[in-house]
Amino acid sequence: MTMGRPILLAAALTVSATASAQRIKEIPLTASQNPTNIEIPFSQAVWAGDTLYISGWLDPDRKTHTDTRSQTVGILKDIQKFLASQNLTLGDVVMMREFIQIDPARDSKADIVGARAGYAQFFGTGDQPRKPASTAVQVVLPSAASGALVEIDMIAVRPKL
Numbered sequence: 001m002t003m004g005r006p007i008l009l010a011a012a013l014t015v016s017a018t019a020s021a022q023r024i025k026e027i028p029l030t031a032s033q034n035p036t037n038i039e040i041p042f043s044q045a046v047w048a049g050d051t052l053y054i055s056g057w058l059d060p061d062r063k064t065h066t067d068t069r070s071q072t073v074g075i076l077k078d079i080q081k082f083l084a085s086q087n088l089t090l091g092d093v094v095m096m097r098e099f100i101q102i103d104p105a106r107d108s109k110a111d112i113v114g115a116r117a118g119y120a121q122f123f124g125t126g127d128q129p130r131k132p133a134s135t136a137v138q139v140v141l142p143s144a145a146s147g148a149l150v151e152i153d154m155i156a157v158r159p160k161l
Contacts, residue, residue: 023049027086032060032078044082050158052086054079056099056151058143068100068111071150072118079154080122088156090122091130095155098136101144110138115150 025047031037033044033055045054059065059074080090098119100110115136124131132154141148 023047030082033057035060045086047086050160052088052156052158054082054154054156056153058146058148058151062147062149066147066149068103068114068149069118071148072098072115072152073121075150075152076118076122079152083156086156088158089128091128092156092159093123093130093132093154094157096132096134097153098134099139099141099151099153100136101141101149102138103149110136111149112136112138 026043027045027047029040029044034040042055045052057075057079059071060078061074062071065071065074076090083089083092096119098115100112100115102108102110119134122128141151143151
């Protein structure tokens with residue numbers, strides 16, 4: 001009788017793992033994040049159930065947006081379009097991480113104030129009052145050579161209807 005319980009548990013775990021794997025959907029890189037369409041071994045975002053994990057995002061106009069605030073705004077506008085393609089809004093974002101490039105012109109400090117000023121245009125406003133959890137980290141971005149000052153990743157959750 002006790003032998004049947006481990007088998008039943010193993011069967012339940014197998015069914016659960018299979019069901020979870022079927023609910024994962026990878027979203028390919030968008031043109032704004034991979035303009036040369038090179039093969040990169042990660043997804044732009046991954047759905048796991050009702051949760052969307054969005055990979056690090058750069059400002060597609062970073063050549064003309066040369067400060068942290070304008071790049072943050074550029075990134076959030078581009079992500080807003082992506083979220084709309086997934087039937088989500090910035091109001092569905094529950095977590096945001098900002099990776100802010102150290103700036104030699106600012107005594108090697110990141111412009112966190114500029115990033116927050118850009119961020120404040122999209123979260124906690126009259127139009128979009130929700131505020132996600134957020135982390136800002138001062139980093140050396142691998143994409144800094146291309147002019148990147150900010151990279152943002154997010155987690156969004158599909159609302160229950």
